[in-house]
Amino acid sequence: xxxxxxxxxxxxxxxxxxxxxxxxxxxxxxxxxxxxxxxxxxxxxxxxxxxxxxxxxxxxxxxxxxxxxxxxxxxxxxxxxxxxxxxxxxxxxxxxxxxxxxxxxxxxxxxxxxxxxxxxxxxxxxxxxxxxxxxxxxxxxxxxxxxxxxxxxxxxxxxxxxxxxxxxxxxxxxxxxxxxxxxxxxxxxxxxxxxxxxxxxxxxxxxxxxxxxxxxxxxxxxxxxxxxxxxxxxxxxxxxxxxxxxxxxxxxxxxxxxxxxxxxxxxxxxxxxxxxxxxxxxxxxx
Amino acid sequence: xxxxxxxxxxxxxxxxxxxxxxxxxxxxxxxxxxxxxxxxxxxxxxxxxxxxxxxxxxxxxxxxxxxxxxxxxxxxxxxxxxxxxxxxxxxxxxxxxxxxxxxxxxxxxxxxxxxxxxxxxxxxxxxxxxxxxxxxxxxxxxxxxxxxxxxxxxxxxxxxxxxxxxxxxxxxxxxxxxxxxxxxxxxxxxxxxxxxxxxxxxxxxxxxxxxxxxxxxxxxxxxxxxxxxxxxxxxxxxxxxxxxxxxxxxxxxxxxxxxxxxxxxxxxxxxxxxxxxxxxxxxxxxxxxxxxxxx
Numbered sequence: 001x002x003x004x005x006x007x008x009x010x011x012x013x014x015x016x017x018x019x020x021x022x023x024x025x026x027x028x029x030x031x032x033x034x035x036x037x038x039x040x041x042x043x044x045x046x047x048x049x050x051x052x053x054x055x056x057x058x059x060x061x062x063x064x065x066x067x068x069x070x071x072x073x074x075x076x077x078x079x080x081x082x083x084x085x086x087x088x089x090x091x092x093x094x095x096x097x098x099x100x101x102x103x104x105x106x107x108x109x110x111x112x113x114x115x116x117x118x119x120x121x122x123x124x125x126x127x128x129x130x131x132x133x134x135x136x137x138x139x140x141x142x143x144x145x146x147x148x149x150x151x152x153x154x155x156x157x158x159x160x161x162x163x164x165x166x167x168x169x170x171x172x173x174x175x176x177x178x179x180x181x182x183x184x185x186x187x188x189x190x191x192x193x194x195x196x197x198x199x200x201x202x203x204x205x206x207x208x209x210x211x212x213x214x215x216x217x218x219x220x221x222x223x224x225x226x227x228x229x230x231x232x233x234x235x236x237x238x239x240x241x242x243x244x245x246x247x248x249x250x251x252x253x254x255x256x257x258x259x260x261x262x263x264x265x266x267x268x269x270x271x272x273x274x275x276x277x278x279x280x281x282x283x284x285x286x
Numbered sequence: 287x288x289x290x291x292x293x294x295x296x297x298x299x300x301x302x303x304x305x306x307x308x309x310x311x312x313x314x315x316x317x318x319x320x321x322x323x324x325x326x327x328x329x330x331x332x333x334x335x336x337x338x339x340x341x342x343x344x345x346x347x348x349x350x351x352x353x354x355x356x357x358x359x360x361x362x363x364x365x366x367x368x369x370x371x372x373x374x375x376x377x378x379x380x381x382x383x384x385x386x387x388x389x390x391x392x393x394x395x396x397x398x399x400x401x402x403x404x405x406x407x408x409x410x411x412x413x414x415x416x417x418x419x420x421x422x423x424x425x426x427x428x429x430x431x432x433x434x435x436x437x438x439x440x441x442x443x444x445x446x447x448x449x450x451x452x453x454x455x456x457x458x459x460x461x462x463x464x465x466x467x468x469x470x471x472x473x474x475x476x477x478x479x480x481x482x483x484x485x486x487x488x489x490x491x492x493x494x495x496x497x498x499x500x501x502x503x504x505x506x507x508x509x510x511x512x513x514x515x516x517x518x519x520x521x522x523x524x525x526x527x528x529x530x531x532x533x534x535x536x537x538x539x540x541x542x543x544x545x546x547x548x549x550x551x552x553x554x555x556x557x558x559x560x561x562x563x564x565x566x567x568x569x570x571x572x573x574x575x576x577x578x579x580x581x
Contacts, residue, residue, distance in 0.1 A: 040323050040333065040341055040402070040480045047326065055326050112492065113399045116326070117483040119469055122462075122491075129492035133500075176408075183405045194326065195482045197403040205408070206398065206415035 004141040010134035011083050011097060014104055014127060018076055021111070021123045025068035028052045040196075041188035055116035057193045062254035064115060066247035067107060074242055075103055078235075091150055092284055095228075098138040099235020104131035106203070106236065107243070114199040139232070147231065147284070148224040155283040157219055160230050160276055164216040167237075167269055168209045174262060175201040231280050238277035241270025288427045289373070296420040297369045297383065300390050301362050303413040307397065307406045308354040308362070314338045327474035334540075341402035343479040344540055350401060352536030353393065356529045361389055364525075377436075378571060384424040385521035391417040392494075392522065400485035430510035437513055441573040446516060446566050447502035453523055453559050454498030460552075461487040520567045527560010 032050035039045055046058045053061035079100040085093025108127035115124065179201055182189040189198055215233055218226030248263050317336035324330055334340055334347035342350065365386040371379020394414035401410065465487060468475040475484055498519055504512030534553050537543075544553075 037326060112483070112488045113485055114482060117468075117474065117478055119472065121483065121488065122465065122469065125488040125492045128488070129496055132493065133496060179403075179407055182403070183407055186405070189403060192403060196480065197399065197401060197482075198407065199399055202398045202407070202411040202414065206411040207418065210415055210419065 004137055007097065007101075007134050007138045007141065008083055008087060010130050010137070011079055011101065014101075014130050014134070015076060015079060015083075017123055017127050017130070018071055018079075018104065021108075021120050021127060022068040022071040022076075024120055025052050025064055026072070030054065034058050037194060039188070039192075039194050041192065043188055043193070045193045047194065052118055052120060053115070055118065055194075058254055059191075059193060059251065059256045060114075060195070062250045062256060063247040064111070066250035067111075067243050069250075070239065070243040070246045071107065075100065075107070075239055078239065079104070091147065092281060094138070094142060095147070095231045095281075095284065096235065098135065098142065099232045100239070101131050101135040101138055102232055102236040103239040105135045106208075106240065110199060110203065114195060116194070142228050144224040144228040147228045150285050151227050152283045152285055155227075156276070156279060157222070160234070160280070161216040161219040163272060163276055164212040164219075164230070164233070167273070168212040168216070170265060170269060171204045171209050171212075174265075175205050231284070234273060234277035234280050237270070237273035241273045244270050289375075290423050290427055292423055293369075293372075293420060293427075296416050296423070297365065297387070300387070300413060300416045300420060301365050301369075303409050303416065304357050304362050304365075304390060304393070307409050307413065308357040310406060311338045311354040312351055312358065316340075320344055323480055325474070325478070325480055327478070329474060329479075331479040333480065338404050338406060339401070341404065341480075343481075345477060345479065345537070345542060346400075346481075348537040348540040348542060349533045350397070351540075352533035353529050355536070356525070356532045357393065360528060361386060361393075361525060365390065377433075378574070380424070380427065381517045382521065384421065384428075385518040387417055387421045387424050388518045389522050389525050391421050392489075394418075395489060396486065399489075400481065402480070425514065428514050430514045434508075434510035434513050436574050438573045438575060442566075442569060443505050443508065446520075446570070447505045449562055449566055450498045450502035450505070450516070450519065453519075453563070454495040454502070456555070456559070457490050457498075458495040460555075461491055517567065517570050520563045520570060523563035524560050524567055527557050527563060530556040530560070 029051040032054060034046045034049045036044050037047045048054055048056055048058050048061040051061075053064050056064065078096060082093055082097030082100045086097045087093070104127060108124050108131060111124040112121070112128045115121075175198075178191065179189055179198055181187075182192075192198065211229070211233060215226060215229040219230055220226075244266050248258060248267065251258050314337040317340040320332050320335045322330050323333050332344045334342050334344045337347075339347035339350055364382065368379050368382035368386055372383045390413065394410060394417050397406075398410040398414045461484075464475055464477075465484065467473075475487075478484065497515065501512055501515040501519055505516055506512075530553060534549075
């Protein structure tokens with residue numbers, strides 16, 4: 001499969017920018033203490049008060065920190081591996097690169113719109129833009145029929161389709177439970193804190209849930225796009241899953257109260273996604 | 287034009303969702319009225335305090351209400367009429383429907399990610415989702431090569447490309463000029479108000495500017511994809527020109543009056559951009575024949 005040079009060039013620009021943005025989140029801690037702030041919705045929340053995420057709450061700053069760690073130790077290395085392997089023209093390399101771009105797209109879409117305005121705003125926006133156009137081009141240059149032809153018989157088609165349906169159902173139930181009651185009562189949603197709206201819930205319900213369901217349907221129908229999409233979505237879940245686990249650990253370290261049931265389900269979903277992602281990569285012959 | 291059965295329910299759904307959210311935004315009342323909120327950065331801002339946008343700043347609530355009016359009276363009718371022409375197999379209808387879907391994608395993203403959480407939140411997310419997938423499907427109903435065969439030699443490729451560069455890069459420059467100062471000094475941007483971050487600045491810079499510039503490059507290189515994207519961006523710019531006029535009127539009604547320089551410089555430039563976009567849209571369709579030019 002011929003590598004797309006523009007995708008590789010865009011991905012190559014993402015590497016240093018992501019190192020810069022995630023590195024700043026981790027290593028620029030500054031000085032200052034957390035302080036209480038009364039939000040627009042009348043709730044009192046603790047602001048981090050120092051470092052790059054000084055204007056985020058203690059809770060969301062700890063999630064951003066967890067995300068940064070995963071971006072540095074998994075996201076960037078996967079992206080580099082994807083760049084190197086797709087320059088050799090391998091199919092696995094192209095899928096790896098597309099999946100890694102999917103991770104950066106979701107991550108920096110959320111960082112651009114959900115992180116409190118900070119000095120790295122334009123870097124987040126640049127990363128969002130580069131990974132959006134890189135992802136679209138990468139998807140467009142995937143030869144889906146070739147991918148379908150390279151899937152070996154051991155590919156767990158039904159398990160993966162079932163997994164996507166479970167992820168979609170869980171996200172739908174969890175996030176509807178969070179946003180529907182406050183839509184009816186007018187009270188602030190749990191977890192809104194100092195943010196203006198529920199960005200992650202909208203992204204997941206509006207984009208991730210339909211994509212998971214479409215992928216599951218295409219897989220069950222044995223359509224070529226199903227294999228291509230499932231490889232890409234699983235790679236994104238592989239990285240997002242580790243990020244989620246890292247976020248939960250980081251929140252626990254910061255002393256944030258977390259919902260044990262939701263956290264355990266998220267960890268289970270992440271671990272099975274990571275496993276299925278690895279199984280998928282193994283079942284693609286070059 | 288290829289018919290896609292998914293669009294038969296997605297497009298009416300988008301129109302319905304937009305009709306509901308825009309009507310509620312424009313007509314809902316109630317609430318205690320404006321109040322002052324002290325932001326994280328210590329600035330005092332006026333919050334609208336009434337109707338659907340009660341938790342938005344008065345500044346932004348007025349923008350949203352202006353947009354709602356244009357959605358109800360121009361954008362939703364445009365989407366529905368172009369959809370009917372699409373069903374009849376008209377290419378012009380399909381192009382207009384795709385452009386209207388692109389507009390609702392932009393509108394849906396703006397309300398989903400930048401309006402203060404309100405009772406329409408899930409409808410915003412649904413509208414964003416439906417218009418994202420519908421736009422992707424609509425773009426794939428075109429065969430760009432067939433479309434490019436219908437373009438006559440009179441199309442002013444260079445003029446359109448220059449317009450797209452100016453619109454895309456001008457927007458970027460305008461937004462950067464509002465951000466660079468605060469980014470260097472560490473202060474909050476002037477209109478941040480109660481918001482988490484500067485959504486429109488980020489979204490336009492990340493998505494609209496590159497899309498406009500790439501389309502301009504494609505047009506100059508006579509690439510078929512250029513003819514596919516150009517009308518959508520031109521119609522989007524035309525609609526934004528109209529929306530800005532409505533937003534300015536809505537802000538004036540809410541008591542937000544700008545210095546004359548802002549009307550001429552900022553708002554005037556959006557309207558001029560919109561006027562040029564209307565002109566180029568007309569030129570584009572005059573240079574498209576429903577039958578193929580080349581064999």
